[in-house]
Amino acid sequence: MDLVLSAVATGVGSLPGDDVDAALAMVFDEIPDLPHLPELPARGPGADTIGRTAAQLVDLPVDLQPSGWRLVDRVGPDRRAARELLDSDLDALIPVAGPGYDGPLKLQLAGPLTLAARLNLPRGGRALRDAGAVRDIAGSLAAAVGEHLDDVARRTPGAGLVLQLDEPALPAVLAGRIATDSGLGVLAAPESSHARDLLATVVAAAGDVPVVIHCCGAEPPIRLMHAAGASAVSVDMTLGVDRDAAGELVEAGCLLWLGVVPSLGPGVPPSPRDVADPIRAWWRELGFDPEQLPASVAVTPTCGLAGASPGWAHSAYRLARQAARALAEAPEGTGR
8 A cells, every 4th residue: 555644634643532432433534544543541541652552562561650650570450451441442443444444544652762751660760761671661662563563453454554653752861851750860861873773673663664753842853763764753843843954854755744733722723724824934944846845744733632622623633634635735825
């Protein structure tokens, strides 16, 4: 299947509410060109990105503590509950993307650096402080990627899978801004080349499945994300994107997923033109031919929609789809 990952709209992953069937129906209705498996953190621990991903780690059991998810020696009830929740979500895919469905489907997992920054060691403290633990997490996550893709493919045999690795903590990790448990210090930053290699290990585990690396933090390291093997980088455009780096990625054939639709409902909703015009203006600043824009860009909300109202989640996806269509039909704009 030739997957189209540009000139489309998609979501970051999280949505409000606790009804996965309703969320799937909304996703496939509002963003049919690139739907995704919803994450519904309102259902509690194990339904969020960190808990869902941690529960899938291979040979690295976790449990849930007041301080968050922790690496432990043996599988316990917290991990089992998170896995059961994911399995039920994957089963819910079958009526909408099971046999007979031959379109794309995006999945999301936390990336290795963000996971290491959020998981705790058995005796306390972030796993990020222990280089051996970070390597183990990356290796375990790579194995989990293969298993997860296989689990989804069994349920949706005709779907063209796309994997998104969520790395919201990546800028803070690279800048040495992750605080210790006491809050009195920070954890040492890894070498950027080492961070790239950890990401690359997980990306490579996806095989032929395209991988998007998403970072909705400020100053996303898009060169590093692309160097790790990403087919596309997904960023919050409203926080600023390094134009020189973005130009290099476009020239290298890497796609840009631009978060432009507000994640929380504004007082006055923007129009599709309000969403598309900043992308057109930014593209002109990059100096590329407008006709190249649709082949290089996709449209998303600025970040996940877990904090939005259900009504705005529908509106945000509809706006993203309409803006993507406007960019495809009129990359230069239609004038005033």
